[in-house]
Amino acid sequence: MIYTCTITPSIDYTVYLPAFENGKLNRSEEVYYYPGGKGINVSRVLNRLGVESQALGFTGGFTGSYIEGFLQKEGVATDFIETSQITRINIKIKSDKETELNGPGPELTEQQLMVLTNKVKAMKKGDWFILAGSLPGSIPDSYFLDLAKICSENGVRFVLDTSGPALKKLTNVPCFLIKPNLDELGELFDTKITDIKDAHFYAKRLLENGIRHVIVSMGGDGALLVTKNLSLSAKAPIGTVINTVGSGDSLVSGFIASYSKDENPEKAFRYGVASGSATAFRSDLCNQQGVEALLEQVEITPI
Numbered sequence: 001m002i003y004t005c006t007i008t009p010s011i012d013y014t015v016y017l018p019a020f021e022n023g024k025l026n027r028s029e030e031v032y033y034y035p036g037g038k039g040i041n042v043s044r045v046l047n048r049l050g051v052e053s054q055a056l057g058f059t060g061g062f063t064g065s066y067i068e069g070f071l072q073k074e075g076v077a078t079d080f081i082e083t084s085q086i087t088r089i090n091i092k093i094k095s096d097k098e099t100e101l102n103g104p105g106p107e108l109t110e111q112q113l114m115v116l117t118n119k120v121k122a123m124k125k126g127d128w129f130i131l132a133g134s135l136p137g138s139i140p141d142s143y144f145l146d147l148a149k150i151c152s153e154n155g156v157r158f159v160l161d162t163s164g165p166a167l168k169k170l171t172n173v174p175c176f177l178i179k180p181n182l183d184e185l186g187e188l189f190d191t192k193i194t195d196i197k198d199a200h201f202y203a204k205r206l207l208e209n210g211i212r213h214v215i216v217s218m219g220g221d222g223a224l225l226v227t228k229n230l231s232l233s234a235k236a237p238i239g240t241v242i243n244t245v246g247s248g249d250s251l252v253s254g255f256i257a258s259y260s261k262d263e264n265p266e267k268a269f270r271y272g273v274a275s276g277s278a279t280a281f282r283s284d285l286c287n288q289q290g291v292e293a294l295l296e297q298v299e300i301t302p303i
């Protein structure tokens with residue numbers, strides 16, 4: 001089974017308007033309320049690609065109920081732990097530029113965290129645990145290190161897609177896959193990465209920590225895949241960008257959807273990049289038809 005885990009889910013309140021003026025009254029006529037948060041997006045895309053998963057994490061209040069109901073209606077299995085706090089609403093403004101305002105994550109009690117630990121302990125060899133999205137600073141790093149250790153001891157494939165200080169502290173654990181974007185990779189090494197050569201150099205350094213697959217996503221410039229035996233660069237398909245929120249999550253999801261079928265990293269990388277772009281080219285997350293229409297356009301070359 002593939003388990004995704006979103007510690008800080010959200011409703012992505014997504015508004016489209018021709019121009020956004022800071023400090024003024026702006027009105028939008030086109031709005032959407034998508035369930036969001038990185039693990040949830042991974043589960044939604046897996047479902048669209050015909051792969052079963054279960055979404056774990058913490059939800060609360062009317063927003064939490066909305067997210068749960070939305071996912072269940074789409075056919076995504078959920079097993080969220082209830083919090084007393086209202087799950088955040090993240091604002092995504094789509095005009096000539098994309099502006100985002102993400103809220104803070106929940107304060108979680110030791111008891112609530114223990115419930116998640118027990119779920120991870122119950123996972124079986126060959127399962128996947130995808131920990132994705134921001135990890136609140138109020139939770140000690142040791143908590144996530146322990147989850148990663150449980151996965152490693154039980155043969156559960158641990159996938160990490162987070163940012164900020166948590167990412168830095170968790171890159172020493174053996175992961176199956178990690179997907180920083182260029183900025184996140186730079187932050188990990190206290191540097192600014194501007195070209196593929198540097199991205200490749202730092203991605204390879206992550207392998208030294210026991211990480212098996214590093215995908216560095218580069219927005220419209222595509223992505224890199226680095227493993228012990230492979231160094232590949234993929235150009236992203238060209239198209240009209242509508243909403244890139246969830247593109248990174250779609251890349252992770254597409255990679256896992258394909259890899260979980262035939263364990264071919266290059267094929268999975270192509271599927272992942274096509275999924276990321278298929279999401280960028282529509283308002284909501286990608287679907288199978290959109291991904292498959294782009295597969296041929298993903299140009300992969302060895303680095």
Ligand SMILES: Nc1ncnc2c1ncn2[C@@H]1O[C@H](COP(=O)(O)OP(=O)(O)O)[C@@H](O)[C@H]1O
Pocket residue numbers: 181217218219220221222223236237238239241244246247248249251272273274275276277280
């Ligand atoms: N402007 C774009 N044009 C085409 N594909 C895109 C575009 N932006 C994102 N993508 C696709 O989505 C993937 C992930 O996007 P990226 O923005 O790097 O992720 P993140 O949201 O995690 O920062 C890219 O590797 C690419 O395949």
Ligand SMILES: O=P(O)(O)OC[C@H]1O[C@](O)(COP(=O)(O)O)[C@@H](O)[C@@H]1O
Pocket residue numbers: 008010012035036037038039041090102132133134135163244245246247248249250
């Ligand atoms: O947990 P964070 O880092 O605040 O990010 C949450 C946001 O990221 C998203 O999961 C989208 O992520 P990507 O664009 O990186 O794929 C949104 O749905 C959500 O609002």
